Amino acid sequence: MRDCLNHRAGFDRVLMTVAATFLTVSATSALAQDQARSSAAELAIEAAIPRPEPANVPPPTAADIKLDTTATVPEPAKDSVKAETAPAPTKVESKPADVAATPPATMPAATTPAADAPKADTAAAPATPAAPAAAAATPAEPPKDVAKEPASEPVKAASNVPAADQPVADKIKDALGAKTSRYFDRKSERAAVEKFYGGREFAPVWTQGGSLTASAKGVIARLKDAASEGLNPTDYPVPDFAAATSPDALAEAELKLTASMLDYARQAQSGRMHYSQVSADILYPEHPTDPNDVLAKVTTAKDASAALDGYNPPHKLYKELKAKLAQLRGQGEGPVxxxxxxxxxxxxxxxxxxxxxxxxxxxxxxxxxxxxxxxxxxxxxxxxxxxxxxxxxxxxxxxxxxxxxxxxxxxxxxxxPKRDKQIDTVLVNMERWRWLPRDLGTPTLGDAYVILNIPDFTLKVMQRGQQVWTTRVVTGKPGSHATPMLTETMKYITVNPTWNVPPSIVYNEYLPALQQDPTVLQRMGLRLEQNRDGSVHISQPPGEANALGRIRFNFPNKFLVYQHDTPDKHLFARDERAFSHGCMRVQYPDQYASVLLNIALPNEKYTPERVRSMYGTSEVDLKFPTPIPVNITYQTAFVDDGGKLQFRKDIYGRDAAMISLMKGRGKDLENMVARAQPSYARPATTLPSGVAFANNGGSSGPSFFERLFGPPTPPPAPVGRRPQRVFTR
CATH class of the missing domain: 1.10.101.10 (PGBD-like superfamily/PGBD)
Incomplete structure (x- = not known):
């Protein structure tokens, strides 16, 4: 019985010793956070014994520490293999001074070998493999000394930038942070440049170790050759990299070349000037460059020069003009x-x-x-x-x-042949090609499209890169009735159209004529209707004498112009055919209709005879399942089918306006000019007595837009033109 009590007392003393040892080691770790664990044996003991909550354990006193020399501990394993085959426990003696008298600051350091570490009396525990300090620590409380190690902090911020380029990268970062607007005027370009360089840790793209990269050489060559594309090389300055010997100078040259590259791409694709600078009767779809796309495309291309050149117009006629420009400047081959x-x-x-x-x-x-x-x-x-x-x-x-x-x-x-005027004419025509869509046709219809050249008075139907059909046309008179330049889609053809007289003609021509002769409209076969609000509408029913002829080709647009037949066939014999109010009269409308219908409806097998068989007194709409693009252009210089450079008279003064703008070199030529919405207020009109109304003055009827292009979706209101220039015949 006494032996049992003695053994029980000894066991209690072992437990107290273990607790005291645990608390001492914990206090030492808390006071020396920057030191590593003293030994693998301590880690094994610490991991094997659960930690009590510190708030529930009072600090130990001298009375709590009593030694028992009969306690044993397992031999600490030196590696994972030995830990699994640990020998039987051996008896270890410890002196009171080993635990109680040793202050925490004098505990063994992490560099002390595990075999030499002092061993405290403790209860036997299963052997465990040695582990790093971070792995032995509980997940909820990682070792603070590991967290504060400098090697674990993110130090790779500049690791991807070569050491030779790091000073330049630092300067680029500083410049983009403080002076981005100094190099890039446009907000979208500033954002794209900051994103681009930030993504590459601000490393330069045009130089490596101070030397030009292959991409830089390609871009510089393209910028210096800008004149061959009808552009001005002085608009895209190339910095002197040879003179840039400091990180500051290299960073500045880097950003200046990037700015010139973006300017070139933007103007090569969209033009040096916005079309609204030239006239209010021009409207093409916008196709601006994306600076993010330019940066990514050019800097990653195998041939940066070719990638940058890709922003110039791809059209065959543009490339032919480019070749002729070289000849005019004396750069072409062939005898003089x-x-x-x-x-x-x-x-x-x-x-x-x-x-x-x-x-x-x-x-x-x-x-x-x-x-x-x-x-x-x-x-x-x-x-x-x-x-x-x-x-x-x-x-x-x-x-x-x-x-x-x-x-x-x-x-x-x-x-x-080298006259400056000819060169200027070619330059402005190349500039106008930049306004046009990159894809003129519809891919699903074999890239089919219609292109009409106003100064040449010709219309062509193109498909698969080849001319399918052509005819002569009559275009608008110079001045207020000029035919607009635009790109739209032809959606349907109307056979036997009704001519709804545009308000400009109604108020500027027909109503004044009524004052002179109240019966003039009746004799012309026109119907006069008066709406309840007092406005008047004049129309001409379908028929052989209709001003639109037998067919109207509809491509709804804000200028309210279209292509149509005409009873005035004699005008097609003229060399210069600018006689209309803005619409385009087609010489052979039945052939034109059959060509378009066979493109849009290939299974219907339309012929001119079939189209003519529809002539009558009732309107017939032939709708296209897929609209066909119509491109109305102004080409005063072009290369004909025989390869000859042709020039046409600048009937609307478009060349003169553009040459003046380019030589004036205004900085805002790329900006769109805002045009005021025209007023459609009807002038006060008092109709003379004796005028016959077709509806007795009581109809409210469809609007002019509905009469012209049909319900239910009338085209938007015209923008930027005077009323007499918008409504054309």
């Missing part, structure tokens, strides 16, 4: 042909039997044929109808009197 002076050459066509054709001969004619691009009979010395027509077209393009006679003035003009 000069026509010698001599007598005037004139071709006289036959007029009946009494006046035969007169064709003169001259040794200069073969040279003339070559210079004018006449491939037929290149060695023929006869100044015939073909040569005379080519001379007439040249004179017309050079804004000379188009007589077809080769006189001294014409010879002088022919011998001046």
């Amino acid at each position: 042909i000069e026509i010698a002076d001599g007598p005037a050459l004139k071709y006289t066509p036959a007029k009946g039997k009494k006046q035969p054709e007169v064709v003169v001969e001259d040794p200069r004619v073969p040279q003339l044929r070559t210079k004018l691009g006449i491939a037929e009979n290149p060695n023929d010395t006869h100044y015939d109808a073909t040569v005379a027509e080519a001379v007439r077209k040249f004179q017309d393009g050079a804004e000379m009197k188009a007589t077809g006679i080769l006189d001294d003035k014409t010879v002088k003009a022919l011998n001046s």
Whole structure:
């Protein structure tokens, strides 16, 4: 019994010793957070014995510490294999001074070998593998000394930037943080640049170790060659990297080249000037560049020069103008042909039997044929109808009197191919190509589209890159009735259309005519209706004499213009055909309709005869399942099918306005010009007596928009034009 009590007392003393040892070690760890664990043995003991909540354990006193030399502890394992096969417990003696008298500051350091660590009396515990301090610590309370290690902090902020580029990266970061607007005017570009450089830890992209990268060389070459694209190289300055020897200078050169690259891409794609700067009757879909896309595309491309060049127009006619621009500047290949002076050459066509054709001969004619691009009979010395027509077209393009006679003035003009005016004309035409959509056609219809050239008075239907059909057209008169430049989609064709007279014609032409003759509208076959609000509507029912002819081609637009037939067929014989109120009259509308219908409805097999069979007195709408784009352009310089550079008269003054703007070099040319909404207030009108109304003055009827393009979705109100320029016939 006494032995049991003695053993029980000894066991209690062992437990107290273990508790005292645990508290001492815990206090030591708390006071020395920056030191590592003293030994693997202590870690094993600490991990094996649950920790009581500190708030519930009073600090130990000297009376609590009593030693029992009979206590044993297992031998600490030196590695994981030995821990699993630990030997039997051995008896270890400890002196009171080992625990009670040793202050916490003198506890063994983490570098003390585990075999040499002092061993306190404790209860036997299963052997555990040695583990790092962080792994032995409880998840809820990681060791504070590990958390504060400098090596565990994120120190890789500049690790991806080569050491040679780090000073430049630091300067780029400083510049973008404080002076971004100094290099980039546009908010979108500033945001894109900050995001781009931030994503690459502000490392330079154009230099590595102070030397130009391949991408930088490609971009610089493209910027210096901007003149070949009709752009001005001085608009895209290239910094002098050779003179940039300091991190500050390299960072500044880096950002300046990025700014020039973004300017080039933006202007190459959208133009140096916004079309609204030129006229209010121009409207094309906007297609601005995304600076994020430019930065990513150019800097990652295998050929940065080609990637940047990709922002120029892809159209065939643009590229042909580019080649001709090089020739005009003396950069093209081929001999320079000069026509010698001599007598005037004139071709006289036959007029009946009494006046035969007169064709003169001259040794200069073969040279003339070559210079004018006449491939037929290149060695023929006869100044015939073909040569005379080519001379007439040249004179017309050079804004000379188009007589077809080769006189001294014409010879002088022919011998001046590098005239500044011709170069300027090509430049503004290349600029206008930048306004047009990159894809002119509809992919699902074989890239089909309609393109109409106002100064050339021609319309072409294109599909799969080839001309399908062409015809002559009549366009608007210069001034207030100019045909607008636009891109829209043709949605349907109307056979036997009703002509709803535009308000501009109603109030500016027909109502004044009624004051002179109250019966004039009846004699013209027009219907006059008066609405309840006092406004009037004039229309012409379908028929052979209708002003729109038999067919109207509808592509709803804010200018309310369209293409249509006309009873005035004689105007198509004119060389210059600007006679309408803005709409475009087509010479062969039945053929035009069948071509478009066969593109939109290939299974219907439309022919001109089938279209004509629909002529009558009732409107018939033929809708396209997929609309066909219509592009109305203004090409005063273009390359014809024979490869000859053609010039046309600037009938609307568009060239002159653009040349003036470009030479003025205003900084805000890219900004859109706001146009005031035109007023549609009807002028006060008192109709004379004797005027007959078709509806007795009581109809409220459909609106003008509904009459013109049909319900239920009328086109939006016109913007930026005076009323007389909007409503055209």
